Amino acid sequence: MLLIIAIDVITAGLLIAIAVLKGFERSLPLATFLLMLFPVESQIELPGLFDITTQRVLVLTLLGLYLTLGRMDRATAPARRLPLIFLFVLQLVWLCIATANSVVFTISLKTVLSQILDYFVVFYVFAKSIRNTETIRKILLGFAYAMILLSFLGAVEAYRGWSVISIFPETSHRFSVMADTTGDRTGRIQATFGHPILFGGTLALAIPVLLHLIDVSQNLRLRVLLWVGVMLMFLTIYKTGSRGPWIALMMSLALLSILGTRKVRKYLLVIALLVVTVLIARPGVWMTLRDIYASTRDPDSPMGESYQWRYALYDLAHKELARNTGRALWGYGPESFYYLGLTTEFMVDGDMHTVKVESCDSSVAALMMETGYAGLLITSLLLLTPLLISVRCYLTLSANEKSLPLLFTCNLGAFFFLMTNVAIYGWGQQSYLLWIILATASIYPQLVTTQTVPAAQSAGSSPELLGAACGRLAPASSLIPQNGGFFRGQQCIPWRRHD
Numbered sequence: 409m410l411l412i413i414a415i416d417v418i419t420a421g422l423l424i425a426i427a428v429l430k431g432f433e434r435s436l437p438l439a440t441f442l443l444m445l446f447p448v449e450s451q452i453e454l455p456g457l458f459d460i461t462t463q464r465v466l467v468l469t470l471l472g473l474y475l476t477l478g479r480m481d482r483a484t485a486p487a488r489r490l491p492l493i494f495l496f497v498l499q500l501v502w503l504c505i506a507t508a509n510s511v512v513f514t515i516s517l518k519t520v521l522s523q524i525l526d527y528f529v530v531f532y533v534f535a536k537s538i539r540n541t542e543t544i545r546k547i548l549l550g551f552a553y554a555m556i557l558l559s560f561l562g563a564v565e566a567y568r569g570w571s572v573i574s575i576f577p578e579t580s581h582r583f584s585v586m587a588d589t590t591g592d593r594t595g596r597i598q599a600t601f602g603h604p605i606l607f608g609g610t611l612a613l614a615i616p617v618l619l620h621l622i623d624v625s626q627n628l629r630l631r632v633l634l635w636v637g638v639m640l641m642f643l644t645i646y647k648t649g650s651r652g653p654w655i656a657l658m659m660s661l662a663l664l665s666i667l668g669t670r671k672v673r674k675y676l677l678v679i680a681l682l683v684v685t686v687l688i689a690r691p692g693v694w695m696t697l698r699d700i701y702a703s704t705r706d707p708d709s710p711m712g713e714s715y716q717w718r719y720a721l722y723d724l725a726h727k728e729l730a731r732n733t734g735r736a737l738w739g740y741g742p743e744s745f746y747y748l749g750l751t752t753e754f755m756v757d758g759d760m761h762t763v764k765v766e767s768c769d770s771s772v773a774a775l776m777m778e779t780g781y782a783g784l785l786i787t788s789l790l791l792l793t794p795l796l797i798s799v800r801c802y803l804t805l806s807a808n809e810k811s812l813p814l815l816f817t818c819n820l821g822a823f824f825f826l827m828t829n830v831a832i833y834g835w836g837q838q839s840y841l842l843w844i845i846l847a848t849a850s851i852y853p854q855l856v857t858t859q860t861v862p863a864a865q866s867a868g869s870s871p872e873l874l875g876a877a878c879g880r881l882a883p884a885s886s887l888i889p890q891n892g893g894f895f896r897g898q899q900c901i902p903w904r905r906h907d
Contacts, residue, residue: 420469432477437550443840444554447600449576491850495790506779510741519743527843534847555614556637558599562644565597596649608653611645613819656822721773739780771833794849795820816849
């Protein structure tokens with residue numbers, strides 16, 4: 409208890425000090441760093457009420473600083489509309505409907521309040537406070553530092569058998585009751601995450617971030633540190649023994665190898681050569697990967713059963729929702745899956761058995777069951793819109809501005825892939841990261857517009873160049889011509905020549 413109180417006081421104090429001394433916006437990278445560090449076990453339990461986690465202390469501190477110090481920043485900055493506001497309101501309304509019809513009303517109500525405090529507030533503060541793309545890169549650097557530190561702790565866990573989680577009191581959470589029976593994968597590491605697969609999933613997001621930072625950094629010492637971090641992360645993601653994160657990482661690296669900058673493609677070639685060297689020098693690594701692949705394709709092996717369990721969850725969700733039209737619409741209530749006492753027919757050791765469903769290794773299946781098909785659709789629209797924004801930015805912006813949208817596309821795509829086969833959404837450090845990425849991806853077009861247009865105007869650019877700098881389209885009514893572009897409020901419309 410004293411350890412957790414000390415952690416909460418020190419971390420909140422650091423956040424306040426940075427915000428007071430350097431400005432609220434400068435505190436966002438530190439907030440990102442701290443939000444990623446601490447496990448679910450870093451909490452003070454209030455029986456019958458709620459848990460005071462270190463992350464919640466940080467979020468409340470961040471909100472308080474935003475409402476006080478952030479007000480001065482907002483007074484000197486142009487007004488900016490909060491992105492995705494309609495989808496946020498729609499999701500909140502639907503969560504309230506699902507909660508009102510929940511089979512575990514109190515638990516669902518706490519879950520909705522937790523989602524508002526833990527994640528919506530983070531999205532709101534970051535989306536409203538970031539004023540330039542340099543702040544985004546500093547936020548990514550804060551995330552990178554946190555993951556480098558956690559990778560070091562993961563390496564210690566792998567080779568020394570000591571886990572940093574052991575210094576915290578034991579706490580029950582959704583992975584606590586699950587024994588790792590998925591084959592011979594002893595010694596899997598998790599650092600401060602709730603499960604090795606969550607650590608691996610976050611590493612799959614972190615490695616592309618570090619490659620991006622290496623690409624844009626001019627500081628030699630920082631680049632060396634980031635390269636050390638990349639090597640350490642490849643080691644630790646291997647040690648997590650998690651197939652989903654490996655696939656997610658390969659998907660991201662494949663996309664970077666095709667669409668990334670020339671330097672990033674060179675980095676990936678170097679990494680590929682190092683990986684091949686390791687596989688040749690350490691044949692045991694290759695044999696481990698080969699055995700995991702073979703076991704995954706064998707439905708009678710524990711790892712094969714784990715793989716097939718994901719499909720069984722979707723079948724179960726469809727079957728349960730088909731029982732009632734109302735449940736198909738709004739589900740059984742947020743966080744209700746673990747209280748439904750479900751059973752299903754499943755193949756175990758070659759024989760069909762009736763098994764109790766104690767885990768839901770798919771955030772998508774959980775959303776279906778808990779909020780219905782309508783809730784899944786609304787949540788999908790909310791999460792996928794920033795991904796579509798990033799894709800559009802990559803396709804329309806200049807070469808110098810493409811790297812961040814490409815990174816957001818890789819990270820969001822990897823996270824959404826993991827949601828299909830991992831309980832990764834709605835809890836833990838990785839969910840805070842998701843909402844930070846959603847915020848930065850959503851506001852990036854506005855930042856590019858507000859930074860590029862004044863620069864082009866001051867440089868006396870041509871109408872065509874200035875128009876190209878304007879990022880977002882809008883209807884042609886009520887437009888005011890301004891030096892080759894059209895402005896309506898804070899929105900910039902590309903200039904077009906009419907012959």
